[in-house]
Amino acid sequence: MFLLPLVGRLCAESRVVPILKAIDENYKMKKDIRAEVTLTQQRAGQGTKIIDMAYFRRDSDDAFLIVMNAPENEKGNGYLRVGDNFWMYRINTRTFQHVNRDESIGGTDAHSEDFETRKLNELYGPAVSSGTEKFSEEMLGKVPVYRFEILAKVNDVDYPRQIFWTRRDNNLLLKQESYSLSGTLMQTAYFLKFTQIEGRYVPVKQMFIDEFEKGNKTIVEIANLVPGKLDDKIFTKAHLENLSK
Amino acid sequence: MLLIRLSLRNLLRQKRRNILLGSAMAIGVAILVVANSFSHGISDIMFNKIMRYVTGHVSVRFNERGGVMREIFRDKERALAAVKGEPVIEESDEAVGMFTRAIGNGRSENIILVGIDTKRNISAKAMKEVQESFRLVEGNWKDVENEALENPVIISSEKARTLNVKMHDIVRVRFRNMFGQDQAARLTVAGIMKNDNIFMQPVVFLELEKEKVLLGYRPFETGSLSLKITDPQKNAAALADRIHDRLKPGTAVIQAVVSGRAGSAPAALLGYKSDDESKAGIRALLKLAAGSFEKAFKKDGVFIPASLAKKLGISAGDTVKLRYDRKFFKDPKEASYTVSAVCSSGCPAGAVLMNDSAFYDLYYEDMPAGAGKTVYPAEKLGAWAALAAPEWILLKRTYNTDEYKKKYQEIARNKWKGTTIDVSTMYETASDILKLEYVLNVITLSAVLVLFFIILLGVVNTLRMTIRERTREIGTVRAIGMQKNEVRDMFLLETFFLTLFASTAGLVLGFAAMWALTLIPITMQDNPLGMLLVNGHLYFLPTFAGIAGNVLLIIAIAVVTAWFPARRAADMSPAKALGHFT
Numbered sequence: 129m130f131l132l133p134l135v136g137r138l139c140a141e142s143r144v145v146p147i148l149k150a151i152d153e154n155y156k157m158k159k160d161i162r163a164e165v166t167l168t169q170q171r172a173g174q175g176t177k178i179i180d181m182a183y184f185r186r187d188s189d190d191a192f193l194i195v196m197n198a199p200e201n202e203k204g205n206g207y208l209r210v211g212d213n214f215w216m217y218r219i220n221t222r223t224f225q226h227v228n229r230d231e232s233i234g235g236t237d238a239h240s241e242d243f244e245t246r247k248l249n250e251l252y253g254p255a256v257s258s259g260t261e262k263f264s265e266e267m268l269g270k271v272p273v274y275r276f277e278i279l280a281k282v283n284d285v286d287y288p289r290q291i292f293w294t295r296r297d298n299n300l301l302l303k304q305e306s307y308s309l310s311g312t313l314m315q316t317a318y319f320l321k322f323t324q325i326e327g328r329y330v331p332v333k334q335m336f337i338d339e340f341e342k343g344n345k346t347i348v349e350i351a352n353l354v355p356g357k358l359d360d361k362i363f364t365k366a367h368l369e370n371l372s373k
Numbered sequence: 374m375l376l377i378r379l380s381l382r383n384l385l386r387q388k389r390r391n392i393l394l395g396s397a398m399a400i401g402v403a404i405l406v407v408a409n410s411f412s413h414g415i416s417d418i419m420f421n422k423i424m425r426y427v428t429g430h431v432s433v434r435f436n437e438r439g440g441v442m443r444e445i446f447r448d449k450e451r452a453l454a455a456v457k458g459e460p461v462i463e464e465s466d467e468a469v470g471m472f473t474r475a476i477g478n479g480r481s482e483n484i485i486l487v488g489i490d491t492k493r494n495i496s497a498k499a500m501k502e503v504q505e506s507f508r509l510v511e512g513n514w515k516d517v518e519n520e521a522l523e524n525p526v527i528i529s530s531e532k533a534r535t536l537n538v539k540m541h542d543i544v545r546v547r548f549r550n551m552f553g554q555d556q557a558a559r560l561t562v563a564g565i566m567k568n569d570n571i572f573m574q575p576v577v578f579l580e581l582e583k584e585k586v587l588l589g590y591r592p593f594e595t596g597s598l599s600l601k602i603t604d605p606q607k608n609a610a611a612l613a614d615r616i617h618d619r620l621k622p623g624t625a626v627i628q629a630v631v632s633g634r635a636g637s638a639p640a641a642l643l644g645y646k647s648d649d650e651s652k653a654g655i656r657a658l659l660k661l662a663a664g665s666f667e668k669a670f671k672k673d674g675v676f677i678p679a680s681l682a683k684k685l686g687i688s689a690g691d692t693v694k695l696r697y698d699r700k701f702f703k704d705p706k707e708a709s710y711t712v713s714a715v716c717s718s719g720c721p722a723g724a725v726l727m728n729d730s731a732f733y734d735l736y737y738e739d740m741p742a743g744a745g746k747t748v749y750p751a752e753k754l755g756a757w758a759a760l761a762a763p764e765w766i767l768l769k770r771t772y773n774t775d776e777y778k779k780k781y782q783e784i785a786r787n788k789w790k791g792t793t794i795d796v797s798t799m800y801e802t803a804s805d806i807l808k809l810e811y812v813l814n815v816i817t818l819s820a821v822l823v824l825f826f827i828i829l830l831g832v833v834n835t836l837r838m839t840i841r842e843r844t845r846e847i848g849t850v851r852a853i854g855m856q857k858n859e860v861r862d863m864f865l866l867e868t869f870f871l872t873l874f875a876s877t878a879g880l881v882l883g884f885a886a887m888w889a890l891t892l893i894p895i896t897m898q899d900n901p902l903g904m905l906l907v908n909g910h911l912y913f914l915p916t917f918a919g920i921a922g923n924v925l926l927i928i929a930i931a932v933v934t935a936w937f938p939a940r941r942a943a944d945m946s947p948a949k950a951l952g953h954f955t
Contacts, residue, residue: 172481212647212672212730212788213788226439226788283552283554283589284552284553284554285553285554286549286553286554286555287554287555288554306555308547308554308555308556308557309550309554309555309556309589310556310557310558312557314547314555314557340474340476340545340547340557341474341476341481341547
């Protein structure tokens with residue numbers, strides 16, 4: 129019971145929570161979007177693999193559709209999520225199969241949950257040490273940033289602990305370190321380039337560096353991002369099958 | 374007796390001819406025995422040296438929310454109770470394993486991290502089988518319990534070579550735990566084993582409890598169960614059926630105290646099935662006094678009966694708090710939900726209904742104290758019996774691989790909110806292996822029958838020559854009183870004994886060939902065919918039924934083939950036979 133005033137004070141004075149909310153607000157699209165996403169995956173000793181996909185997202189229910197365009201062995205495969213249902217489509221068998229949120233997309237490190245919009249503020253809370261949030265002001269190159277640590281509130285997120293670096297002026301996320309349950313640094317993400325769409329900043333170039341297995345790196349580039357109402361028929365199995373032909 | 378003595382004596386009269394013919398038959402029998410034993414050996418390896426470790430003779434598989442990697446059952450004691458009291462079960466193991474990415478000294482590779490329970494007592498026979506399948510070349514099995522080492526593991530020599538690690542080197546691993554969270558760990562090489570089977574080479578053994586902690590299991594939770602039993606071919610299906618019967622689920626219910634603005638009251642928390650068909654059934658059953666079905670059918674949707682809502686002083690849109698005792702923790706669980714709808718009629722009496730997705734989140738994560746004991750009375754459930762969420766989903770039994778595959782294709786098409794339980798035997802998950810053995814046996818038998826057809830042509834020809842040479846003898850014995858059928862039987866017995874002695878010689882030759890072949894050491898690193906070897910040698914498993922059956926078949930065919938010339942010899946007129954000149 130004696131912790132309640134302390135917790136109350138934390139909640140009232142948190143510097144992390146408003147930033148998380150701001151990040152959520154910034155990433156929330158008010159319209160549907162379509163985009164082309166390219167993943168360039170470099171693996172130590174295995175060369176580079178380029179994956180192209182078309183991405184459609186409906187804002188009202190966070191439904192999305194992904195159709196793979198490259199490489200050749202993935203072309204035509206797709207993923208469709210509507211409500212609680214998430215399907216994977218395989219062009220060679222022309223069948224749909226229910227998959228889970230941790231399903232790998234096109235054999236990449238990206239998983240379906242990465243394409244969901246989940247509120248950071250609901251998933252994470254500030255990490256606290258001696259009653260104080262782990263929060264500091266730093267410079268990231270020449271950019272003044274806030275550095276803070278967050279811990280997962282739920283157990284179905286990839287990384288239970290993360291460190292964020294966000295711009296002090298507009299709370300844009302510039303760098304993110306992700307840690308495993310055992311506290312090992314697994315991945316560092318850099319958000320290198322942003323574009324403004326409908327008053328929101330969208331990171332159109334992101335780099336994910338595998339800190340566990342050195343030499344692995346993935347670059348995500350988003351192009352031809354077009355906001356605007358998408359026909360509901362796009363988010364149907366029939367449409368995915370048609371696109372895959 | 375006279376006929377037998379005569380037949381045996383006649384065999385010795387044409388020694389060279391009969392030895393040559395008998396040798397040809399013996400070679401045919403030897404080929405059949407060796408091929409048959411080899412195909413049976415392949416099945417034995419697949420079932421008893423691979424599948425038995427991969428799945429056990431009988432497996433009870435749990436998948437939470439249908440997730441392939443989420444093999445967890447939240448109440449270990451209850452799972453073990455379903456397999457208790459079965460004398461045919463020799464060992465019961467938790468099958469806990471995970472694919473991981475391992476980084477050694479400058480090299481990386483995929484491995485399968487498997488938990489082993491070295492603390493329990495196993496029979497000498499079981500230990501011997503383990504040591505045969507996983508031969509330690511360095512270290513000791515008990516070293517996985519060494520607390521001085523960080524996560525001590527036993528790794529195959531092939532993977533140690535690939536990862537460039539030796540004894541006491543560190544291997545870093547990365548994987549996703551049971552719940553999809555990224556996890557990393559450091560393992561210490563405490564033992565190195567040799568395994569010819571390419572499919573078992575990626576296996577790295579870690580002590581079971583340590584593995585479970587890494588994967589996110591709590592002490593009262595279990596992975597799937599793998600059972601090894603006596604005489605599996607005879608007992609597996611029946612045992613699986615019995616376990617399946619014991620695992621029939623009841624309705625999942627949480628006895629809780631619910632509180633609102635005006636007070637609190639006891640209530641039963643039930644999950645409602647949220648598939649489209651069930652939702653339609655619920656719409657037809659319930660009349661709402663407040664709120665809407667659209668809101669109530671969402672993932673966090675809650676229906677509350679009007680009588681309870683009135684008692685608690687709440688309505689749609691208000692918060693209801695619930696509190697219940699937990700099975701595995703001392704402190705109770707507390708949670709708050711927003712009431713989505715109030716039902717004026719149709720709700721089960723005294724029950725709060727939650728969307729099964731949210732209900733199972735509570736039920737599995739914080740199992741109620743009454744789980745397994747508290748029963749929601751069937752008469753109270755009524756029409757809700759089909760709509761209320763069960764404790765788990767028990768998949769139907771299947772009896773061969775085709776049915777098993779169809780079952781899992783069907784599963785993939787559905788979305789599961791609860792835990793699915795599947796009880797199966799290794800024979801139905803791998804009935805294709807039995808088919809393979811059957812096909813190999815058919816091919817072998819066909820090939821040998823073709824060979825024997827050629828040999829039997831020789832038998833028929835030899836018999837015809839013999840009868841022609843002994844025509845006057847036949848006339849003589851017929852003249853002194855031997856009957857037709859005795860003449861016929863004499864020739865049949867000659868063929869029978871020739872085939873019997875040749876088969877016996879063929880058996881000895883076959884066993885000698887198998888013994889000699891097993892002496893040859895064969896190295897098949899990185900070759901899938903290596904799984905057909907045991908300790909680097911070919912493996913034959915002769916069976917009495919297989920050998921006896923084949924030998925009897927050969928004898929029967931020879932005797933039937935000899936029937937026609939023997940009958941012709943018997944039908945000869947004694948007078949004509951006596952006057953015959955060759």
